[in-house]
Amino acid sequence: MADEELMALAADADADAFEVVFDRxxxxxYALAHRICGSTAAADDACQEAMxxxxxxxxxxxxxxxxxxxxxxxxxxxxxxDHLRRMTRHRDRNVADETAAERVPSGEDTQADAxxxxxxxxxxxxxxxxxxxxxxxxxxxxxxxxxHSEIAELLEVPLGTVKGRMRAxxxxxxxxxxxxxx
Amino acid sequence: xxxxxxxxxxxxxGAYALGACPPGEAEAMRAHLEACRSCARxxxxxxGAREALLTTVPPAAPGPELKQRVMAQVRADAALFAAAAARxxxxxxxxxxxxxxLWTRLRERLGAxxxxxxxxxxxxxxxxxxxxxxxxxxGGGSNGGGTSRVVLGKVDPAxxxxxxxxxxxxxxxxxLVVEGMxxxxxGRVYEVWLQTGTGAPRPTRAxxxxxxxxxxxxxxxxxxxxxxxxxxxxxxxxxxxxxxRTPVVAxxx
Numbered sequence: 001m002a003d004e005e006l007m008a009l010a011a012d013a014d015a016d017a018f019e020v021v022f023d024r025x026x027x028x029x030y031a032l033a034h035r036i037c038g039s040t041a042a043a044d045d046a047c048q049e050a051m052x053x054x055x056x057x058x059x060x061x062x063x064x065x066x067x068x069x070x071x072x073x074x075x076x077x078x079x080x081x082d083h084l085r086r087m088t089r090h091r092d093r094n095v096a097d098e099t100a101a102e103r104v105p106s107g108e109d110t111q112a113d114a115x116x117x118x119x120x121x122x123x124x125x126x127x128x129x130x131x132x133x134x135x136x137x138x139x140x141x142x143x144x145x146x147x148h149s150e151i152a153e154l155l156e157v158p159l160g161t162v163k164g165r166m167r168a169x170x171x172x173x174x175x176x177x178x179x180x181x182x
Numbered sequence: 183x184x185x186x187x188x189x190x191x192x193x194x195x196g197a198y199a200l201g202a203c204p205p206g207e208a209e210a211m212r213a214h215l216e217a218c219r220s221c222a223r224x225x226x227x228x229x230g231a232r233e234a235l236l237t238t239v240p241p242a243a244p245g246p247e248l249k250q251r252v253m254a255q256v257r258a259d260a261a262l263f264a265a266a267a268a269r270x271x272x273x274x275x276x277x278x279x280x281x282x283x284l285w286t287r288l289r290e291r292l293g294a295x296x297x298x299x300x301x302x303x304x305x306x307x308x309x310x311x312x313x314x315x316x317x318x319x320x321g322g323g324s325n326g327g328g329t330s331r332v333v334l335g336k337v338d339p340a341x342x343x344x345x346x347x348x349x350x351x352x353x354x355x356x357x358l359v360v361e362g363m364x365x366x367x368x369g370r371v372y373e374v375w376l377q378t379g380t381g382a383p384r385p386t387r388a389x390x391x392x393x394x395x396x397x398x399x400x401x402x403x404x405x406x407x408x409x410x411x412x413x414x415x416x417x418x419x420x421x422x423x424x425x426x427r428t429p430v431v432a433x434x435x
Contacts, residue, residue: 013263015256022252027241030248035239044248051252055259066233073236081201116237123234141202142235148197149204160193167196173231 003068011059018055025069026051028116029076036080036143037087046083050076081145126176134169137162186220195221199228209407335412335433337363345396347431349412356402358388358412360431363396366416373421374400375413375429382424383413389421409435 001017003024009017029050034043054061054075061071127135140146140154148166152159186192191214197203198211215222337345337360345362358374366372372390375383392398402412414431 013260015253015260018256019253022249022256026249027243028237028239030244031239031242032236034242040244044244047244048248048252052255055252055256066229070233070236074233077236078201116241119234120237120240124238127235127238138200138235141197141200142232146202147204148202151202163193163197165196166200166202167193170196170199170228170231173234174228177230177234 004063007058007061007063007068010055011061018058021068021072022051025072028069029072032073032076033080033083036077036145037084042083042087043080046080047076049083050079053079077142084145123177126173129176130169130172134165134172137165138169138173141166184220186218188214188218191218192221192224195224195228199225199232333433333435335431338428338430341430342396345430347414347433349402349406349433349435351406354405356406357399358390358402358414358431358433359397359399360392360414361395361397363392363398363430366391369419370416371419371421372398372400372414373417373425374402375415375425376402376404376406376409377411377413378408379410383429385421385423387421389417406435411435 001020003021006017006021010021026047030043030047033046033050034040037043037046050072054072061068065071127138130138136155137151140151141148146154148162149159152162155162191211194203194207194211198208203211215225331351333349333351335347335349337347339345342363345360345364347358347360347363350357350359360372363372372392374386374388374390376386377383387403388400390398390400406412412431412433412435413425413429415425415427415429417426
Protein backbone atom coordinates (compact mmCIF):
# COMPACT_ATOMS: atom_id res chain seq x y z
CA MET A 1 0.00 0.00 0.00
CA ALA A 2 1.29 3.47 -0.83
CA ASP A 3 2.42 5.82 1.90
CA GLU A 4 -0.35 8.23 1.06
CA GLU A 5 -3.04 5.59 1.61
CA LEU A 6 -1.40 4.49 4.83
CA MET A 7 -1.31 8.06 6.08
CA ALA A 8 -5.03 8.38 5.44
CA LEU A 9 -5.56 5.31 7.62
CA ALA A 10 -3.18 6.68 10.25
CA ALA A 11 -5.26 9.86 10.31
CA ASP A 12 -8.13 7.61 11.42
CA ALA A 13 -5.97 6.33 14.28
CA ASP A 14 -4.85 3.12 12.58
CA ALA A 15 -1.65 2.29 14.45
CA ASP A 16 -0.75 -0.60 12.15
CA ALA A 17 -0.84 1.67 9.11
CA PHE A 18 1.33 4.21 10.85
CA GLU A 19 3.82 1.50 11.81
CA VAL A 20 4.34 0.60 8.16
CA VAL A 21 5.10 4.22 7.24
CA PHE A 22 7.27 4.51 10.34
CA ASP A 23 9.31 1.46 9.32
CA ARG A 24 9.76 2.71 5.78
CA UNK A 25 11.16 6.08 6.71
CA UNK A 26 12.62 5.75 10.18
CA UNK A 27 16.19 5.20 8.98
CA UNK A 28 16.15 8.38 6.87
CA UNK A 29 14.50 10.37 9.65
CA TYR A 30 16.88 9.07 12.25
CA ALA A 31 19.92 9.82 10.11
CA LEU A 32 18.72 13.38 9.57
CA ALA A 33 18.10 13.82 13.29
CA HIS A 34 21.52 12.39 14.05
CA ARG A 35 23.26 14.73 11.67
CA ILE A 36 21.50 17.74 13.14
CA CYS A 37 21.62 16.78 16.82
CA GLY A 38 25.07 15.21 16.73
CA SER A 39 24.54 12.40 19.23
CA THR A 40 22.61 9.19 19.44
CA ALA A 41 20.68 10.16 22.56
CA ALA A 42 19.60 13.51 21.14
CA ALA A 43 18.72 11.97 17.80
CA ASP A 44 16.59 9.38 19.60
CA ASP A 45 14.70 12.10 21.44
CA ALA A 46 14.22 14.31 18.40
CA CYS A 47 13.15 11.38 16.26
CA GLN A 48 10.70 10.18 18.88
CA GLU A 49 9.23 13.68 19.15
CA ALA A 50 8.96 13.90 15.39
CA MET A 51 7.28 10.55 14.94
CA UNK A 52 4.76 11.23 17.68
CA UNK A 53 4.04 14.63 16.16
CA UNK A 54 3.53 12.96 12.80
CA UNK A 55 1.19 10.36 14.27
CA UNK A 56 -0.83 12.93 16.17
CA UNK A 57 -1.06 15.27 13.21
CA UNK A 58 -1.50 12.64 10.51
CA UNK A 59 -4.80 14.29 9.61
CA UNK A 60 -2.90 17.35 8.49
CA UNK A 61 -0.88 15.48 5.91
CA UNK A 62 -1.99 16.48 2.43
CA UNK A 63 -0.76 14.19 -0.33
CA UNK A 64 -1.36 16.96 -2.88
CA UNK A 65 1.38 19.01 -1.28
CA UNK A 66 4.12 16.40 -1.25
CA UNK A 67 5.17 12.88 -0.41
CA UNK A 68 4.69 11.39 3.03
CA UNK A 69 8.44 10.87 3.19
CA UNK A 70 9.15 14.56 2.66
CA UNK A 71 6.48 15.45 5.19
CA UNK A 72 7.96 13.13 7.81
CA UNK A 73 11.48 14.35 7.14
CA UNK A 74 10.37 17.97 7.35
CA UNK A 75 8.82 17.31 10.76
CA UNK A 76 11.98 15.51 11.82
CA UNK A 77 14.07 18.44 10.62
CA UNK A 78 11.99 20.93 12.58
CA UNK A 79 11.99 18.84 15.75
CA UNK A 80 15.73 18.24 15.48
CA UNK A 81 16.49 21.93 15.06
CA ASP A 82 14.16 22.73 17.97
CA HIS A 83 15.93 20.11 20.04
CA LEU A 84 19.33 21.44 19.10
CA ARG A 85 18.37 24.99 19.95
CA ARG A 86 16.89 23.92 23.27
CA MET A 87 19.66 21.67 24.41
CA THR A 88 22.83 23.10 22.98
CA ARG A 89 24.68 26.24 23.64
CA HIS A 90 25.63 28.16 20.58
CA ARG A 91 29.35 27.46 20.70
CA ASP A 92 28.84 23.76 21.31
CA ARG A 93 26.60 23.22 18.36
CA ASN A 94 27.63 20.51 16.01
CA VAL A 95 28.47 22.01 12.66
CA ALA A 96 27.59 19.92 9.63
CA ASP A 97 28.97 16.79 11.17
CA GLU A 98 28.68 14.27 8.43
CA THR A 99 30.92 11.84 10.22
CA ALA A 100 29.05 11.70 13.47
CA ALA A 101 30.17 8.66 15.37
CA GLU A 102 27.96 5.96 16.79
CA ARG A 103 25.79 5.78 13.73
CA VAL A 104 25.01 2.31 12.60
CA PRO A 105 24.53 1.92 8.86
CA SER A 106 21.06 0.91 7.92
CA GLY A 107 20.54 -2.13 5.76
CA GLU A 108 19.38 -0.89 2.36
CA ASP A 109 17.84 -3.80 0.62
CA THR A 110 14.85 -2.73 -1.39
CA GLN A 111 14.52 -1.12 -4.77
CA ALA A 112 13.12 1.97 -3.10
CA ASP A 113 16.22 2.11 -0.88
CA ALA A 114 18.45 1.85 -3.91
CA UNK A 115 16.62 4.65 -5.67
CA UNK A 116 16.79 6.78 -2.55
CA UNK A 117 20.53 6.14 -2.41
CA UNK A 118 20.99 7.27 -5.99
CA UNK A 119 18.98 10.39 -5.33
CA UNK A 120 20.93 11.10 -2.17
CA UNK A 121 24.27 10.71 -3.86
CA UNK A 122 23.14 12.98 -6.66
CA UNK A 123 22.02 15.68 -4.22
CA UNK A 124 25.24 15.44 -2.23
CA UNK A 125 27.22 15.80 -5.44
CA UNK A 126 25.17 18.80 -6.52
CA UNK A 127 25.57 20.37 -3.11
CA UNK A 128 29.29 19.86 -3.49
CA UNK A 129 29.22 21.81 -6.73
CA UNK A 130 27.96 24.93 -5.01
CA UNK A 131 30.50 27.65 -4.23
CA UNK A 132 31.92 27.08 -0.75
CA UNK A 133 30.46 30.24 0.71
CA UNK A 134 26.95 29.31 -0.43
CA UNK A 135 27.17 25.70 0.68
CA UNK A 136 28.50 26.80 4.04
CA UNK A 137 25.56 29.07 4.88
CA UNK A 138 23.10 26.41 3.75
CA UNK A 139 24.72 23.77 5.94
CA UNK A 140 25.02 26.08 8.92
CA UNK A 141 21.36 26.97 8.78
CA UNK A 142 19.73 23.76 7.62
CA UNK A 143 21.76 21.17 9.47
CA UNK A 144 23.13 23.16 12.40
CA UNK A 145 20.16 25.38 13.17
CA UNK A 146 21.86 28.76 13.05
CA UNK A 147 19.79 31.80 12.20
CA HIS A 148 20.94 34.13 9.45
CA SER A 149 22.17 36.71 11.95
CA GLU A 150 24.10 34.08 13.91
CA ILE A 151 25.77 32.97 10.70
CA ALA A 152 26.65 36.56 9.84
CA GLU A 153 28.30 36.88 13.22
CA LEU A 154 30.02 33.52 12.95
CA LEU A 155 31.43 34.17 9.50
CA GLU A 156 31.97 37.89 10.11
CA VAL A 157 30.13 38.93 6.98
CA PRO A 158 27.22 41.35 6.57
CA LEU A 159 23.75 39.95 7.17
CA GLY A 160 22.67 40.87 3.66
CA THR A 161 25.53 38.78 2.30
CA VAL A 162 24.36 35.75 4.24
CA LYS A 163 20.79 36.16 2.98
CA GLY A 164 22.06 36.55 -0.55
CA ARG A 165 24.25 33.45 -0.33
CA MET A 166 21.36 31.41 1.02
CA ARG A 167 19.06 32.40 -1.78
CA ALA A 168 21.72 32.03 -4.46
CA UNK A 169 22.77 28.63 -3.14
CA UNK A 170 19.23 27.31 -3.10
CA UNK A 171 18.59 28.70 -6.58
CA UNK A 172 21.71 27.00 -7.92
CA UNK A 173 20.77 23.76 -6.25
CA UNK A 174 17.31 23.99 -7.76
CA UNK A 175 18.72 24.55 -11.24
CA UNK A 176 21.21 21.71 -10.81
CA UNK A 177 18.46 19.39 -9.62
CA UNK A 178 16.30 20.28 -12.61
CA UNK A 179 19.23 19.74 -14.92
CA UNK A 180 20.03 16.40 -13.36
CA UNK A 181 16.44 15.22 -13.74
CA UNK A 182 16.11 16.35 -17.33
CA UNK B 183 4.21 37.91 -12.90
CA UNK B 184 3.73 40.83 -10.51
CA UNK B 185 6.95 41.90 -8.87
CA UNK B 186 7.34 41.92 -5.11
CA UNK B 187 7.02 45.41 -3.71
CA UNK B 188 8.87 44.69 -0.49
CA UNK B 189 12.53 44.01 -1.23
CA UNK B 190 13.25 43.22 2.42
CA UNK B 191 10.91 40.27 2.28
CA UNK B 192 12.16 39.15 -1.09
CA UNK B 193 15.73 39.19 0.21
CA UNK B 194 14.63 36.94 3.06
CA UNK B 195 13.20 34.13 0.95
CA GLY B 196 16.28 31.89 0.99
CA ALA B 197 16.72 32.25 4.73
CA TYR B 198 13.03 31.53 5.25
CA ALA B 199 13.17 28.41 3.10
CA LEU B 200 16.11 27.17 5.17
CA GLY B 201 14.36 27.89 8.48
CA ALA B 202 16.97 30.50 9.35
CA CYS B 203 14.62 33.37 10.23
CA PRO B 204 13.89 34.21 13.85
CA PRO B 205 10.23 33.63 14.83
CA GLY B 206 9.04 37.22 14.39
CA GLU B 207 10.58 37.50 10.97
CA ALA B 208 9.18 34.12 9.93
CA GLU B 209 5.75 35.29 11.04
CA ALA B 210 6.10 38.45 8.96
CA MET B 211 7.18 36.38 5.99
CA ARG B 212 4.17 34.08 6.28
CA ALA B 213 1.89 37.09 6.28
CA HIS B 214 3.75 38.53 3.30
CA LEU B 215 3.49 35.27 1.38
CA GLU B 216 -0.27 35.33 1.64
CA ALA B 217 -0.35 38.66 -0.15
CA CYS B 218 2.61 38.41 -2.52
CA ARG B 219 2.24 35.96 -5.39
CA SER B 220 5.72 36.67 -6.63
CA CYS B 221 7.36 35.59 -3.39
CA ALA B 222 4.99 32.64 -2.92
CA ARG B 223 5.93 31.42 -6.38
CA UNK B 224 9.64 31.93 -5.74
CA UNK B 225 9.39 30.02 -2.49
CA UNK B 226 7.54 27.18 -4.17
CA UNK B 227 10.36 27.04 -6.71
CA UNK B 228 12.87 26.60 -3.88
CA UNK B 229 10.86 23.81 -2.27
CA GLY B 230 12.48 21.07 -4.34
CA ALA B 231 15.94 22.18 -3.29
CA ARG B 232 14.90 22.32 0.35
CA GLU B 233 13.37 18.86 0.16
CA ALA B 234 16.52 17.51 -1.42
CA LEU B 235 18.51 18.78 1.55
CA LEU B 236 16.41 16.54 3.78
CA THR B 237 17.73 13.45 2.07
CA THR B 238 21.47 14.05 1.89
CA VAL B 239 22.30 11.92 4.90
CA PRO B 240 22.85 8.16 4.51
CA PRO B 241 20.17 6.29 6.42
CA ALA B 242 21.11 5.00 9.83
CA ALA B 243 19.42 2.43 11.99
CA PRO B 244 18.43 3.51 15.48
CA GLY B 245 18.29 1.01 18.30
CA PRO B 246 15.13 -1.09 18.58
CA GLU B 247 14.11 0.82 21.72
CA LEU B 248 13.16 3.88 19.68
CA LYS B 249 10.55 2.00 17.73
CA GLN B 250 9.29 0.27 20.86
CA ARG B 251 8.84 3.61 22.64
CA VAL B 252 7.13 5.31 19.73
CA MET B 253 4.81 2.46 18.85
CA ALA B 254 3.84 1.95 22.51
CA GLN B 255 2.73 5.58 22.56
CA VAL B 256 1.01 5.27 19.22
CA ARG B 257 -0.92 2.19 20.28
CA ALA B 258 -1.91 3.80 23.57
CA ASP B 259 -3.22 6.80 21.62
CA ALA B 260 -5.07 4.53 19.21
CA ALA B 261 -6.73 2.72 22.11
CA LEU B 262 -7.91 6.04 23.49
CA PHE B 263 -9.23 7.06 20.10
CA ALA B 264 -11.13 3.80 19.90
CA ALA B 265 -12.53 4.18 23.40
CA ALA B 266 -13.65 7.74 22.68
CA ALA B 267 -15.29 6.64 19.45
CA ALA B 268 -17.06 3.82 21.25
CA ARG B 269 -18.38 6.20 23.88
CA UNK B 270 -19.51 8.60 21.20
CA UNK B 271 -21.40 5.76 19.57
CA UNK B 272 -22.99 4.87 22.90
CA UNK B 273 -21.32 1.52 23.19
CA UNK B 274 -19.50 2.30 26.37
CA UNK B 275 -20.24 4.47 29.38
CA UNK B 276 -18.74 7.92 29.48
CA UNK B 277 -16.08 8.28 32.15
CA UNK B 278 -16.74 10.28 35.28
CA UNK B 279 -15.34 13.71 34.63
CA UNK B 280 -13.51 15.06 37.59
CA UNK B 281 -12.94 18.78 37.72
CA UNK B 282 -9.42 19.30 39.12
CA UNK B 283 -6.07 17.98 38.05
CA LEU B 284 -6.71 18.15 34.32
CA TRP B 285 -3.13 18.84 33.35
CA THR B 286 -1.77 16.24 35.72
CA ARG B 287 -4.12 13.63 34.31
CA LEU B 288 -3.25 14.67 30.79
CA ARG B 289 0.45 14.23 31.48
CA GLU B 290 -0.20 10.82 33.00
CA ARG B 291 -2.40 9.84 30.10
CA LEU B 292 0.22 10.73 27.56
CA GLY B 293 2.87 8.87 29.52
CA ALA B 294 6.39 9.71 30.55
CA UNK B 295 8.48 8.84 27.49
CA UNK B 296 7.17 11.75 25.50
CA UNK B 297 7.71 15.09 27.22
CA UNK B 298 4.35 16.77 27.51
CA UNK B 299 5.73 19.84 25.84
CA UNK B 300 6.48 17.77 22.81
CA UNK B 301 3.21 15.94 22.78
CA UNK B 302 1.33 19.17 22.91
CA UNK B 303 3.66 21.28 20.82
CA UNK B 304 2.28 19.64 17.74
CA UNK B 305 -1.00 21.13 18.83
CA UNK B 306 -3.27 18.63 17.23
CA UNK B 307 -4.40 16.09 19.74
CA UNK B 308 -5.35 16.79 23.27
CA UNK B 309 -6.70 13.99 25.42
CA UNK B 310 -9.01 15.04 28.17
CA UNK B 311 -10.78 12.58 30.43
CA UNK B 312 -10.08 9.85 27.93
CA UNK B 313 -11.56 11.81 25.06
CA UNK B 314 -9.38 12.83 22.20
CA UNK B 315 -9.73 16.42 21.17
CA UNK B 316 -8.00 17.31 17.94
CA UNK B 317 -7.94 20.04 15.38
CA UNK B 318 -7.13 20.71 11.78
CA UNK B 319 -6.32 23.76 9.74
CA UNK B 320 -8.76 23.88 6.87
CA GLY B 321 -7.88 27.22 5.42
CA GLY B 322 -4.93 29.57 5.31
CA GLY B 323 -1.31 28.59 5.70
CA SER B 324 -0.39 25.24 7.16
CA ASN B 325 2.30 26.95 9.18
CA GLY B 326 -0.43 28.50 11.19
CA GLY B 327 0.84 32.05 11.13
CA GLY B 328 -1.12 33.46 8.25
CA THR B 329 -3.39 36.44 8.29
CA SER B 330 -6.43 34.42 7.28
CA ARG B 331 -7.19 30.89 8.35
CA VAL B 332 -9.80 28.65 9.85
CA VAL B 333 -8.76 26.04 12.40
CA LEU B 334 -11.16 23.31 13.37
CA GLY B 335 -11.17 22.11 16.93
CA LYS B 336 -12.86 19.25 18.68
CA VAL B 337 -15.54 19.29 21.30
CA ASP B 338 -15.62 16.69 24.04
CA PRO B 339 -18.33 14.34 22.75
CA ALA B 340 -19.29 13.39 26.30
CA UNK B 341 -20.18 17.02 27.00
CA UNK B 342 -21.57 18.00 23.61
CA UNK B 343 -22.25 15.15 21.19
CA UNK B 344 -21.93 16.53 17.68
CA UNK B 345 -20.54 19.82 18.93
CA UNK B 346 -18.24 21.79 16.67
CA UNK B 347 -15.75 24.55 17.27
CA UNK B 348 -13.45 26.58 15.12
CA UNK B 349 -11.22 29.61 15.21
CA UNK B 350 -11.61 32.05 12.35
CA UNK B 351 -8.62 34.34 12.07
CA UNK B 352 -8.65 37.19 9.63
CA UNK B 353 -6.60 40.37 9.47
CA UNK B 354 -5.22 39.96 12.97
CA UNK B 355 -8.68 39.40 14.48
CA UNK B 356 -9.70 36.00 15.79
CA UNK B 357 -13.18 34.71 16.54
CA LEU B 358 -14.20 31.50 18.21
CA VAL B 359 -17.31 29.97 16.66
CA VAL B 360 -19.13 27.04 18.23
CA GLU B 361 -22.13 24.95 17.24
CA GLY B 362 -24.07 22.23 19.01
CA MET B 363 -22.89 23.25 22.45
CA UNK B 364 -25.04 22.76 25.54
CA UNK B 365 -25.99 25.66 27.73
CA UNK B 366 -23.08 26.28 30.12
CA UNK B 367 -25.47 25.93 33.05
CA UNK B 368 -27.36 28.25 35.38
CA GLY B 369 -25.19 31.13 36.54
CA ARG B 370 -22.36 29.99 34.29
CA VAL B 371 -20.69 31.13 31.08
CA TYR B 372 -18.18 29.69 28.69
CA GLU B 373 -14.73 31.15 29.07
CA VAL B 374 -11.99 31.15 26.44
CA TRP B 375 -8.45 30.27 27.51
CA LEU B 376 -5.15 30.54 25.68
CA GLN B 377 -2.34 28.13 26.30
CA THR B 378 1.27 28.11 25.25
CA GLY B 379 3.25 24.91 25.50
CA THR B 380 2.53 23.18 28.80
CA GLY B 381 1.92 26.42 30.65
CA ALA B 382 -1.23 27.05 32.60
CA PRO B 383 -4.13 28.25 30.45
CA ARG B 384 -4.33 32.06 30.48
CA PRO B 385 -7.75 33.60 30.98
CA THR B 386 -9.17 35.96 28.39
CA ARG B 387 -12.01 38.42 28.67
CA ALA B 388 -13.93 36.33 26.17
CA UNK B 389 -16.99 35.03 28.00
CA UNK B 390 -19.98 33.82 26.08
CA UNK B 391 -23.11 31.79 26.21
CA UNK B 392 -24.85 29.94 23.42
CA UNK B 393 -28.18 30.31 21.63
CA UNK B 394 -30.98 27.80 21.90
CA UNK B 395 -29.58 25.95 18.92
CA UNK B 396 -26.21 25.64 20.63
CA UNK B 397 -24.45 28.20 18.44
CA UNK B 398 -22.34 30.99 19.78
CA UNK B 399 -19.26 32.99 19.15
CA UNK B 400 -16.78 35.22 20.87
CA UNK B 401 -14.03 37.55 19.79
CA UNK B 402 -10.72 36.35 21.14
CA UNK B 403 -9.32 39.54 22.64
CA UNK B 404 -5.70 38.88 21.96
CA UNK B 405 -3.63 38.03 18.96
CA UNK B 406 -2.77 34.37 18.79
CA UNK B 407 0.94 34.73 18.19
CA UNK B 408 2.71 32.19 20.35
CA UNK B 409 -0.53 30.53 21.38
CA UNK B 410 -0.60 26.75 20.91
CA UNK B 411 -4.16 26.02 21.96
CA UNK B 412 -7.45 27.75 22.51
CA UNK B 413 -9.55 26.08 25.17
CA UNK B 414 -13.09 26.66 26.39
CA UNK B 415 -14.56 25.65 29.72
CA UNK B 416 -17.75 26.34 31.61
CA UNK B 417 -17.05 28.81 34.43
CA UNK B 418 -19.04 30.79 36.98
CA UNK B 419 -20.59 33.99 35.59
CA UNK B 420 -17.91 36.67 35.45
CA UNK B 421 -15.25 34.14 34.55
CA UNK B 422 -12.37 32.58 36.45
CA UNK B 423 -8.68 33.20 36.61
CA UNK B 424 -7.93 29.49 36.17
CA UNK B 425 -10.13 26.74 34.74
CA UNK B 426 -12.38 25.26 37.39
CA ARG B 427 -13.81 22.66 35.02
CA THR B 428 -12.37 20.43 32.39
CA PRO B 429 -12.23 22.27 29.05
CA VAL B 430 -14.80 20.98 26.61
CA VAL B 431 -13.23 22.54 23.52
CA ALA B 432 -9.62 22.37 22.41
CA UNK B 433 -8.31 23.94 19.25
CA UNK B 434 -4.66 23.36 18.42
CA UNK B 435 -3.12 26.19 16.41
